[in-house]
Amino acid sequence: MNPSFAAIDQGTSSTRLLLASAGTAPQLSLALRNAPQHPRPGWVEQAPLELLAKVEACLQAAGRVQAIGIANQGESCLAWDARSGEPLSPVIVWQDDRTAQQLAALRAEGVQALTLERAGLPLDCYFSASKLGWLLRNDAGVARAHRAGRLRLGTTDAFFLDRLTGQFVTDASTASRTSLMNLASGAWDPTLCALFGVPMECLPAIRPTVGDFGLYRGIPVTASIVDQQAALYGHGCRAAGDAKITFGTGAFALALTGAQIPRAPTSGLLPTVAWQIGAERSYALDGGVYDAGSAVEWAGRIGLYTDLSEITAFGAAPAIARGLAFVPALSGLACPHWDRSAAALWVGMNAATTRQDLCQALLEGIALRTAQVVRVMDGHIGAAVRLRIDGGLARNPYFCQFLADATGRSVATRRFDELTALGCAALAARGVGQTLETPDDDDVASLFEPRTAPADALAWQLRFAEAVSKTMGWKRELSAVA
Numbered sequence: 303m304n305p306s307f308a309a310i311d312q313g314t315s316s317t318r319l320l321l322a323s324a325g326t327a328p329q330l331s332l333a334l335r336n337a338p339q340h341p342r343p344g345w346v347e348q349a350p351l352e353l354l355a356k357v358e359a360c361l362q363a364a365g366r367v368q369a370i371g372i373a374n375q376g377e378s379c380l381a382w383d384a385r386s387g388e389p390l391s392p393v394i395v396w397q398d399d400r401t402a403q404q405l406a407a408l409r410a411e412g413v414q415a416l417t418l419e420r421a422g423l424p425l426d427c428y429f430s431a432s433k434l435g436w437l438l439r440n441d442a443g444v445a446r447a448h449r450a451g452r453l454r455l456g457t458t459d460a461f462f463l464d465r466l467t468g469q470f471v472t473d474a475s476t477a478s479r480t481s482l483m484n485l486a487s488g489a490w491d492p493t494l495c496a497l498f499g500v501p502m503e504c505l506p507a508i509r510p511t512v513g514d515f516g517l518y519r520g521i522p523v524t525a526s527i528v529d530q531q532a533a534l535y536g537h538g539c540r541a542a543g544d545a546k547i548t549f550g551t552g553a554f555a556l557a558l559t560g561a562q563i564p565r566a567p568t569s570g571l572l573p574t575v576a577w578q579i580g581a582e583r584s585y586a587l588d589g590g591v592y593d594a595g596s597a598v599e600w601a602g603r604i605g606l607y608t609d610l611s612e613i614t615a616f617g618a619a620p621a622i623a624r625g626l627a628f629v630p631a632l633s634g635l636a637c638p639h640w641d642r643s644a645a646a647l648w649v650g651m652n653a654a655t656t657r658q659d660l661c662q663a664l665l666e667g668i669a670l671r672t673a674q675v676v677r678v679m680d681g682h683i684g685a686a687v688r689l690r691i692d693g694g695l696a697r698n699p700y701f702c703q704f705l706a707d708a709t710g711r712s713v714a715t716r717r718f719d720e721l722t723a724l725g726c727a728a729l730a731a732r733g734v735g736q737t738l739e740t741p742d743d744d745d746v747a748s749l750f751e752p753r754t755a756p757a758d759a760l761a762w763q764l765r766f767a768e769a770v771s772k773t774m775g776w777k778r779e780l781s782a783v784a
């Protein structure tokens with residue numbers, strides 16, 4: 303029998319297909335790698351047609367399902383031609399920092415109060431707005447299409463949906479990551495669009511997360527959502543305070559907060575739309591670490607290990623306890639620091655330091671950065687007893703144990719851990735009035751209990767915070783020297 307639902311998890315590092323039906327175990331049926339390009343330092347791009355081809359390959363492999371859901375990589379955005387559908391730009395990935403200087407200048411003018419108030423977001427190039435404005439100012443083809451009245455600007459979901467179903471639409475969760483949507487009204491905000499130089503008429507219509515996104519070869523697309531929010535749903539988080547951390551390209555902690563916009567302006571946490579079902583918008587607080595899986599991938603690429611199995615256990619004491627730290631700021635620092643001028647750093651090496659030590663410090667650095675986010679989350683939603691995690695690093699036992707030690711919390715991994723895709727499939731099922739089960743708190747594959755004395759964990763945190771402070775502003779100082 304054909305599976306009922308297909309979910310595409312179109313993430314930064316891979317495009318995956320999950321097939322699911324009520325009452326049977328969901329199956330990951332295809333996983334295709336994406337390799338973001340770095341044409342200049344700080345720039346991160348992907349080829350739109352390549353991503354689209356992978357999404358289509360997944361959809362074709364899915365066959366005749368009842369409904370389709372698509373999860374997207376959030377803030378990544380592009381320009382394309384309204385008439386031909388041809389891309390006019392690469393996908394500018396959320397990690398890309400090409401607009402850092404422009405945003406630093408706006409911050410210096412005091413504009414951030416406006417974006418925080420309207421979009422809930424700080425002035426950081428993470429969000430799509432400054433990149434869409436950049437495209438219009440710096441790409442002659444994009445400017446020409448605008449003059450000719452045939453320009454479309456948007457996040458990757460809007461491009462995929464336009465090409466797959468002919469609908470030029472996005473959903474409220476994705477729109478909330480652009481810094482162009484007014485968080486209170488759920489509509490594009492003319493003041494924000496003017497601030498970033500993004501013509502509002504070039505943006506897609508904003509729809510609820512579950513609903514009508516058109517037909518792909520006769521099959522309804524009934525859900526479209528940011529991957530992080532999909533994972534939140536996939537973990538079974540439905541009540542205010544429920545939270546998860548996904549370790550994908552980056553690490554993103556999201557805590558559901560309910561129907562009110564959670565304002566936490568000085569914490570560095572972001573209010574965001576979790577999902578909109580009908581007229582009801584649910585919000586979440588989001589805290590991110592820009593580089594998690596991408597830092598691990600980079601370490602492999604530069605030859606620090608050849609196989610991931612080499613970095614799942616270490617004979618030595620924690621690197622941080624030996625004075626060796628790594629700050630994973632390859633794309634700068636997000637929550638709670640928000641410093642794009644920060645750079646990655648290893649500190650504390652000596653002549654005896656090995657590649658293994660560097661890898662150990664790298665994993666610990668991702669966990670310690672995550673612990674910084676967990677601490678600020680605690681201040682706003684109350685301390686979670688247990689951290690629900692998923693993503694590639696959730697399969698690394700050293701990482702999970704160290705995260706438990708660094709945060710002083712139990713860390714739970716799930717038996718079925720394709721939770722972005724599962725959440726997306728469950729939302730697609732809702733779109734046709736059906737229910738697909740998501741895990742509950744008993745559904746645990748491994749539980750890692752903290753084994754380190756709280757005083758030691760605190761000492762690690764303080765040492766790590768010192769290392770973080772050394773990374774901040776590094777690139778700013780570099781441009782002053784150049």
Ligand SMILES: O=P(O)(O)OC[C@H](O)CO
Nearest residue numbers: 313314375376550551552
């Ligand atoms: O590609 P991922 O899985 O790290 O997720 C991308 C995030 O949504 C970026 O905000």
